[in-house]
Amino acid sequence: MTREYRYLDGIRDALTHQMATDDRVLTIGIDVGRPDGPYTVTKGLYAAFGGERVLDTPIAEMGFVGAAVGAAMAGARPMVELMYLDFIGSCLEPLLNQASKISYMSNGALSVPLVVRTQMGTGGSAAAQHSQNLEAMLAHIPGLKVVVPATPTDAYGLLTSAFADPGPVIYIENRSLYRFRSGERPDDGYAVPLGQARTVTSGDDVTLISYSRALHDCMTAVPQLQEDGIAVDLIDLRSIVPLDFEAVAESVRRTHRAVIVHDAVETFGVGAELTARISTELFDWLDAPVERVAAGYAPSPFAPSLERANLPNPERVRNAVRAACGLAAVEPAAA
């Protein structure tokens, strides 16, 4: 494996392929065209496809996200970029009350084939208004799909599937992974189905469940845990909705222990939903309480010391897994 392919490339290549092979696809957002994209994800699209298909917008998120919903209803395949997931405060309406409900409200007669690309990420002192991990908030809205890629090839394959989906898909990148390299460039049109989790490492002692950036903390912790004598079944969910609970259940039935890790705040989060389902549906298989590693219930702080204190890290993952296995912590948890 050459380890040359970046997460950013996975997104850009998948998007470029969609633009090149499907004339219905439009790219809409702030600075996505002539400026080549805030994080350069859309670099080259304007030059290749022109202003009719790559539309720069003013800072009018409610207007242009709503417009993308309408364009999708007209038969286009819009990809609208929301520069930061935090900015969803300015445009939740067209997703919350329009796109997510149109299939249901029309009795299945209409659909909104819309891809919303956005990015989140904690770390780097982006602070309270540019660091939120809001995937659970979106997953709480029936009708939206929520995709959270962790690797370059998944970034490609999941975006391909987001475009193929007949309904609205929120595709949430993690900006701390943009320069992360692994694997090779997939074949054109490579697709990873939505709702199909991936087993990253196999083991029979504990099920470790994560996604997006936090998955990488888990990957760091797994060899340490191996040294502790704990074999980890590490699952990357890849999408929150659809949720591949069957993959989780199959693993927990073998390991009898589960730990969930994410950067979003713990309270009412994805981990809470998984904990509830594991506790209810797999009660007889469990040998220990389900553990969660997630951010504390506070806005994301600015000071690096505070930010570090509030985020998951490999040490916290390791100790949570040890706790699930009845072992003492190897060092004090970071928070």
Added chain:
Amino acid sequence: MTKAGPSASAPAEDDIDQDRALRAFEMMVTIRAFEEGAAAGYRSSEIPGAVHVSIGQEAIAGALSVAVRPDDALLSTHRGHGHCIAKGVSLEAVWAELLGRTTGCSGGRGGSMHMFSAEHNVLGTNGIVGPNISLAVGHALGSRHIKHSGVTVVMFGEGAAATGAFHESLQLASLWKVPVVLLCENNSFTEFTPFEDWATFSSVRSLAERYRGIELLQCDGTDLLASIDAVDRAFEIARAGGPVLLEAYARRWHGHYEGDPQRYRADGGGAGDGRDPLEVGREQLVAKGIAAEVLDEIAARSSQAVDDALIAARLADEPDPATVLDHVYAA
């Protein structure tokens, strides 16, 4: 009502084809009968949920019905029964939707404020004020890109002009120059507040003036022939490719919703000093040489059609509870 002005480009009334005027009149009286029935259905509790009727505003929907084509798309508001009927959705399908039946245009999943009909290009009445304008501008963009032949029309009230969605959408409509008809029904009341009490601007058009390239029209929305002329002109502009905003003045006779005690209205509701669009239309058609008996016959026929549709809608099944989770995701 001091706001209602003459049509921007008043034509000779004789220019309007007699047959189209008659069809618009029939649509008006049909909608009046339907809305009176809906108000009664609310009072008797036969209709669950909230009901917002458009009595007093029927000339605009009547004019819409003779200007809009099947391949045009319509987005509407919480006060949208008449718009759906004007776009071709059957009376029975609208009734059945209000009653929550399987034969409703949304299969009973939508209700009054969330009515869809894919076959008629009705892309929703809407329970939220403002976002339908954004959807319409984007629909017009997508429609042009996919090379559909039709244009997109969105109905909204003067209250929507206060929303960010209105301004953001007009900015985009102006920037993208899309074929959209922005049809504002200024019905004098924004929920429970008279327009004059909150609006620090003279008209919705005056706000839209700030965005280049949006053509602006106005009409007396209680005047059938003036409304037909203005709505025709608006569709003509959109069919030529550009955005247009038409502000049609009328007066909401009923409350914001049925059951609204209307304490904010000194006259307790009704036409006030405004005119009844049905009476105006009738006088105009008589003046065009149409016999009063013909108009009476149209009114009687329309009323009967509304009653028959309600009876048919009542016979339809309620949705099977086992289907409650169907269609959350598009197939």
